[in-house]
Amino acid sequence: MSKHAEATIQTKKQLLEMLESRKDEMIEIRRHLHANPELSFKEEKTAQYIANFYKGKDVDIQTNVGNGYGIIVTIQGGKRGKTIGLRADFDALPIHEETDVPFKSKNEGVMHACGHDGHTAYMLVLADCLIQMKASIAGTIKIIHQHAEETPPGGAKSIVESGTLDDLDAVFGTHLFPTHPVGTIGHRGGYAMAGRTYFKLVIQGTGGHGSMPQNSNDPIVAGAHFVTAVQTVVSRRLNPFEMGVVTIGSFDGKGSFNIIKDSIEIEGDVRYMNDKTQQVIDEEIHRIVSGIELQFGVICELTYTADYPPLYNDPEVTAEVVSVLGNANDPDIKEVVEFPVFSGSEDFAYYSEKVPGTFFFIGCKPEGVEKVYLNHHPKFDINEDALLVSAKAVAHVVCNYYDVE
Structure with a gap:
């Protein structure tokens, strides 16, 4: 084995040991943030907490990006090379x-x-x-600490448009999911998560x-026809092998029983x-x-706004990540499996539209529970051992991508 290869192995070993020694710190930070949540575009104190974490460290920090x-946060390595x-x-x-939990949200109605x-x-500890x-x-x-x-419209699109990431050669992200136990890492090459469009009619x-309908044009009847008709878009206009969903989430027609609105x-x-299906x-x-x-x-006024594009994981980058993690021989990474396509949306898609990248999933199923509550549920919780798995998984990817010595 060359001296360079030995140095690379030693560097990775040192990084992983550092992360293992700081597992409790990750949990402490997570619990602080969990107790003090802030909504999208209102994360002032959270952003300040993150910025304060980097104070005094030898890095370049840009705040209020996007x-x-x-x-x-830009970490400049000791030698020239690619940027991720x-x-x-x-x-x-x-x-x-x-x-x-003892660190339950202190902000009523925010979680x-x-x-x-x-x-x-x-990510802070890593x-x-x-x-x-x-x-x-x-x-x-x-390091991209993204708001909203x-x-x-989310934070990712505006960060990309700011130009601060124009020099990236690749981009990586993860997401905690309680569908799988800790130690499981999920991947999906190609289109992995759905795009989303909001509409209001x-x-x-x-x-x-109500006694003289001939003198009115009833918008409820017209609206009811719209609700029925849009369901035929997926069933009669899309290829059966394509995925599409149209959901009516709100029909605001409240009024008096004998009045035509x-x-x-x-x-x-x-x-x-x-994009074709869209x-x-x-x-x-x-x-x-x-x-x-x-x-x-x-008269109809239709607002039709594409929010997030479909998330596309570069197949080559994803395959490389799968190979690295599958051969990591890390006791905290127990299995690397292909996940199904998710119909949920993620604005990480804006990063992977710009540069090759991949977004993979970290199992965080709580131990000893009868029922698992998925993301966005009021009882959502994680197994905090997944924090170390996340950090180590990304560390393996970083060490593989860079020429470390």
Whole structure:
């Protein structure tokens, strides 16, 4: 074995040992963040906590990146080389927490119900370890502490548009999921998570008395037709082998029982796995709306906004990550498995649109529970052993990507 290979192995060993020794710190940070959650675009104190963590460290820190409280921390290695990005999000959700933990949310109606507290906790400790070892890294690492993943337009798109990541050669991200036990790492090459579009339809009719419908144009009848018609988009306009979902989440037609309303509002979302499917659904919904105007004599105002694109994991980058983690011989990484496509959305997709990258999943199923509550549930919880697994998994990827010595 060459001296360089021996040095690389030793560097990785040192990094992993540093992470293992700081597991309790990761848990402590996660619990602090969990107790003090902040909603998307309102994460002022969380961002300050993150910035304070890096004070006095030999790194470049950029705050307020993008359209909110995004933070980019640049770790310049001891030698020239490629540049990669490591992303962790830090916003919470408008959910009243129902877990029974001593570090329960102190902010009423706000909860870290998706694991972003855990993402930030492991990333802070991993980043600090990499800073201490940066002389051994031939390249640059950009730690992306991203705000507002949960609420469109999100933080990722604006961070990409800021130009701060224009020099990236690759980008990596992880997400905690309680569907699998700790030690399981999930991957999916190609399209892995769905894109999402929000829509709102305002139907303006002509109100009147229920006893004289001939003098009105009833927007509820028109709206009911829309609800039925849009369900045919997926069943009759998409290839059966393509994934598409149209959901009506709100139908605001509340009024008096004997009055024909003047207007109503309908809101919903659309999910799809590629741009072609998105275009088909887009065109069909607009066509249905135009037809409703003609058929019912109403005026329709359709807001149709694409929020997050489908998340595409570069197949070559993903395969390399799978190989690295599958052969890591790490006791904390027990299995690396292919996950199914998720119909949920993730604005990490904006990073992987710009540069090759992959977004993989970390099992965090709590021990000893009869029922597992998924992300965004008021009783969502994680097994905190998954924080070390997250940190070590990304560390393996970093050490493989860089020429360390």
